[in-house]
Amino acid sequence: MGQHRNKPVELRTARLLLRPFELTDVDDVWAYASDAEVAQYRPLPDPYTRNDAAEFVNRQLRTDWSTNLEFAIVDGQQVVGGTSLHVNPEHETAELGYLLGKRWWGRGLATEAARAVVDCGFQRFRLHKVYARAHVDNKRSWRVMERLGMTREGVLRGHWKMRDEHVDLVYYAVFRDEWAPQADGCADPDAPQADDGNV
Numbered sequence: 001m002g003q004h005r006n007k008p009v010e011l012r013t014a015r016l017l018l019r020p021f022e023l024t025d026v027d028d029v030w031a032y033a034s035d036a037e038v039a040q041y042r043p044l045p046d047p048y049t050r051n052d053a054a055e056f057v058n059r060q061l062r063t064d065w066s067t068n069l070e071f072a073i074v075d076g077q078q079v080v081g082g083t084s085l086h087v088n089p090e091h092e093t094a095e096l097g098y099l100l101g102k103r104w105w106g107r108g109l110a111t112e113a114a115r116a117v118v119d120c121g122f123q124r125f126r127l128h129k130v131y132a133r134a135h136v137d138n139k140r141s142w143r144v145m146e147r148l149g150m151t152r153e154g155v156l157r158g159h160w161k162m163r164d165e166h167v168d169l170v171y172y173a174v175f176r177d178e179w180a181p182q183a184d185g186c187a188d189p190d191a192p193q194a195d196d197g198n199v
Contacts, residue, residue, distance in 0.1 A: 006066040009124075009186060011116045018071035018083065018113060021060035025072055028079035029053040032101030041135035042099065043162050069120060073100065073113045080104045083113045085121045085130070092128040094121050098144065105140070111147045118148060120186030122176055131173035135160070145172035149179065 011018040021029075030053035032038055045052045060082075063070040067089060073081040081100035088094065096118060100110045118130050134141035136155060145152075150172035158166035 006064065008063070008065050009069075009120070011071065011120060011186060013112045013116050015075065016109060016113055016116075017074040018116060019074060020063070021057050021070065021072045021079075021082070023057060023061070025079045026050065026054045026057050029056060029082075032079075032081060032103075033099070035102050037102050038099065041138035041141070043160055046163065069117055069124075071113070071117065073098075073109070075104060075109065081110070081113070083110075083117050085117050087121070087125050087127070089125070092126065094125065094127050094130050096121075096130055096132040098141075108147075110140075110144050114144055115148055115182060116186075118174070118179070119182040122179055122181070123186050127176060129173055129175050130179075131171060133159070133169040133171050135162075136168040136170055142170060142172075148174060150174045151178075 008020040010020075027050070030048070030050045033044060033053060033056075034048040039046065039048060060070045060072075067087045069085040071083050072079045073083055081098065081104065083098040084096070086095045086097070096114060098110050098114050098117075100113075121127050121130055130150075131153075132141075132145050132150065133156065134145070142152075151174065153171050153173050156169040156171055159169045160167050
């Protein structure tokens with residue numbers, strides 16, 4: 001992968017800005033991730049403290065953008081969640097993740113953000129497949145995956161340990177040839193560029 005692909009990117013959707021996390025985002029992350037309903041189906045620290053939020057943001061600042069996309073979801077001026085894509089270059093696959101604050105549920109924002117990230121992943125990394133996993137009881141997350149056009153491939157039994165209990169995960173995926181490209185704002189920066197001259 002070329003050096004240009006390690007540069008952070010920003011994406012814009014109809015209602016959202018997806019950008020790299022910043023140090024000033026700690027309080028917003030703490031606000032949404034410490035909500036009990038948001039954390040219910042996630043392997044997050046309990047309780048989720050401001051220090052946890054600061055550690056999370058600092059990890060995002062070290063993101064290797066050549067194999068990962070890590071975005072803050074911004075609505076207006078507020079960080080309301082996060083979405084990510086972790087790439088396995090050897091297998092040309094990537095795992096999608098997303099988390100949205102409770103106040104923003106029910107508006108289709110998680111789907112809107114995730115759609116932009118999946119689209120970016122297929123363009124930027126020339127992926128064969130994008131997959132996502134969720135707690136077997138997290139039906140809100142299932143619906144996001146299904147609205148993205150993902151197909152449920154199975155259940156991973158006892159795959160996460162959460163609060164001293166091993167829980168099942170549902171597994172969804174979409175292949176490149178099943179995906180309808182959304183935009184060209186995240187094209188592979190190392191791909192050959194078209195000649196700007198007359199054809």
